Amino acid sequence: MPVRTLSGDVDPATLGRCLAHVHLLGAPQENNDVPDLALRDRDRAAEEMVRLGRAGVGAVVEMGPWDFEEHELADLLELERASGVAFIAVAGARNGQIAAPQLRDASVEELAERACREFAGETDGGIPVGALKAGTGVGEVSDLDRKLIAAIGLAHQRCGAPVLTHSEHGALAREQVEELERAGVDPGRVAIGHTDRAGSEVQLAVLGRGAYLVLDQIGKFKYLVADDYARLIAAILDVGYEDRLMLSSDFGRCSYLHAYGGSPGLDYLVREFVDEMIERGIPPAALEKMLVDNPARFLTHDGDGTGANQG
DSSP states (O other): OOEEETTEEEOGGGOOEEEEEEOOSBEEGGGTTOGGGOBOOHHHHHHHHHHHHHTTEEEEEEOOOTTEETOOHHHHHHHHHHHOOEEEEEEEOSOGGGOOHHHHHSOHHHHHHHHHHHHTTOSGGGOOOOEEEEEOOSSSOOHHHHHHHHHHHHHHHHHOOOEEEEOSTTTTHHHHHHHHHHTTOOGGGEEEESOTTSOHHHHHHHHHTTOEEEEOBTTOTTTOOHHHHHHHHHHHHHTTOGGGEEEOBOOOSGGGOGGGTOSSOTTHIIIIIHHHHHHTTOOHHHHHIIIIIHHHHHTBOOOOSOGGGOO
């Protein structure tokens, strides 16, 4: 099965190292007046991606959702071409608490059809997305969360695209798997994001259901440092889940990116973090699985590209 990039379907073996959750362009609609959260400079985004490609990364999953302002697939395609790094974009929303009004008002069928059309490349100048996005807020799963998840589940059934999620610090990660399964998504086609600080009970519960984890807070040193990650990854490897871990740096702020004068930059993960993990006893082969084999397997789709016409 292929992986769908902005340029079309590719053999998953061609992706190489893949960061499974990044942000390059766009501003969250609810915080678009916060300068640090506004990734609007296309030249700087290209600079960051060229640097990432030179560091040996072959692909990224760009997780900008429907309600990000100034997040255009045509601009992302330019970044893909400038850097040589393949982009897998997403269709979907973060969670109901911050969903844009047009998403709140749309029906499950309308949202599912939109996602399928985007996956099929029937919008945005024929540029396709390659994955779906769902999520929850904090406290409990809201009715609007359930509606958005139901729409993504319906779209997944029709187009066969993988589903990646947003969770607030790993809260409701288990519930996300349950809700997506109720919506018709096999847990093996789900990757839960932002679970780095969720704790081993939550992490192992999600993995035990058959879903993937994306450890995507790497490089946010205010949360976890290298020693923390070495312990976290080692504990997961010890119980045999190395086939369902993926790695990334969810840097949605200018202050994290080299091109804006920030640090540590998207290339930190492959230039420094991998070596830091090896120094702390994580097997190199396991790290390559997390960066190469697991994304290549997870990001494939089994749709025929007709999206909204499937039922």
